[in-house]
Amino acid sequence: MSFTSSIKTLWHKLGSPRWFYQMSGPWVIGFGIAALVLLGVGAVWALGFAPPDYQQGNSFRIMYVHVPAAMVAQSIYMSMGVAGLVLFVWRMKLADVAIAACLPLGMVLTALALFSGGVWGKPTWGTWWEWDGRTVSTLVLLFLFIGIYALREAIEDAGLKARASALVAMIGTINIPIIKYSVEWWHTLHQPASFTLTEKPAMPPEMYLPLLVMVLGMYAFAGHNIISRMRNQILVRESRTHWVREAMATGG
Amino acid sequence: MVQFESWASFFAMGGHGLYVWLAYGATFLVLAISYLSVRGARKRLQQELSWLSGEGGGATQEEETKL
Numbered sequence: 001m002s003f004t005s006s007i008k009t010l011w012h013k014l015g016s017p018r019w020f021y022q023m024s025g026p027w028v029i030g031f032g033i034a035a036l037v038l039l040g041v042g043a044v045w046a047l048g049f050a051p052p053d054y055q056q057g058n059s060f061r062i063m064y065v066h067v068p069a070a071m072v073a074q075s076i077y078m079s080m081g082v083a084g085l086v087l088f089v090w091r092m093k094l095a096d097v098a099i100a101a102c103l104p105l106g107m108v109l110t111a112l113a114l115f116s117g118g119v120w121g122k123p124t125w126g127t128w129w130e131w132d133g134r135t136v137s138t139l140v141l142l143f144l145f146i147g148i149y150a151l152r153e154a155i156e157d158a159g160l161k162a163r164a165s166a167l168v169a170m171i172g173t174i175n176i177p178i179i180k181y182s183v184e185w186w187h188t189l190h191q192p193a194s195f196t197l198t199e200k201p202a203m204p205p206e207m208y209l210p211l212l213v214m215v216l217g218m219y220a221f222a223g224h225n226i227i228s229r230m231r232n233q234i235l236v237r238e239s240r241t242h243w244v245r246e247a248m249a250t251g252g
Numbered sequence: 253m254v255q256f257e258s259w260a261s262f263f264a265m266g267g268h269g270l271y272v273w274l275a276y277g278a279t280f281l282v283l284a285i286s287y288l289s290v291r292g293a294r295k296r297l298q299q300e301l302s303w304l305s306g307e308g309g310g311a312t313q314e315e316e317t318k319l
Contacts, residue, residue: 039283043276048254048262058265061272065279104289108282116275123271221283228290235297239304248301 015092017234018243024227031223038217045210062120064211068218070113070138074176076106076222077141080148081173084166094230096162097237099169100152101229105222107145114138133182134190137175144172 013019046064053060080102087095117135118128129135148165155161183190203211238244256262265272 043280047272047276048256051255052266057268059268059271061265062275065275069279105286108286112279112282115278119271119275119278123268221286225286225290228294232290232293232297235301239301244301245304248298 011090015090015094017094017097017238018241020094021231021234021238021247024231028224028227028231031220031227035217035220035224038213038220042210042213042217046214050207050210051204056124059120059123062116064214066113066116066120067211068215069109069116071215072218072222073106073109073113073141074179075219076102076109076226077144077169078173078176080106080169081176084169087162087166088170093237096166097230097233098226099148099162099165100233101226103145103149103152104229105225107142107149109218109222110138110142110145114142130190132190133186134179137179137182140175141172141179144168144175148172 042064046061050061050064052058080099083095083098083102086092087099114135117138121130122128148168151168152161152165155164235244235248263269263273
């Protein structure tokens, strides 16, 4: 077998719902345990042990839940955009499963980022909401998640449903750099990024280490939740196949 | 190092307790609901599918629940 054909077989395997289902059982458990430990340790650290901000006092602890929710929501949207591209180029069924599985958590985490942002803003700047670049582009992100969800509910035909949601998912990725650079383009209320995974943080380690733990915990939770939803979706779509019946009979 | 002298001051969060606990409460509520919804769906599916798959074996399961 030549190199390209073995790459092709691997790609086919990756796109096969059955292969994904059979491989992903341990991933779900791993992500679940990681999420539980990281979010548990991170929350205790953030609430009781991280030093208060010299300007904002203890309301600054809201950052430890606000930033992870916002970061992971944006990453989930980007994954949906990539899945949309994969669906368009290779017509991979698993990509549509992934888009469907990303929607619920992406939606609630975006809503959560907006909510915790408001709750942080009230004692810090005296307002729950401000029409500022970052808040508006995050609101657009929420509407994109809701829009794709509604689109999927409205379209009956499975093929059309997959293509339409993949297209909107791809187009909507334009919004992600807008969210990212909004704090630099419009110097309004929202403070600049407190944290990125790639740059050296401005905060002291006793402040950013609990944030890092919370961010990783939120990513692990997303891994657990999205892969679990993908597995459920696969069972529904393949419910008539022999392998699903066999897996269910043995409790897999 | 622990930042609070007592449980009362921990809950008060220097006067920002309402905001801090609202944000953390909402976060962990959302995570709990997300987890329970996906687990519930999985359990319903397993029940449905194992019943469907048991053209032969499912009957005994049905009888068991009757008894």
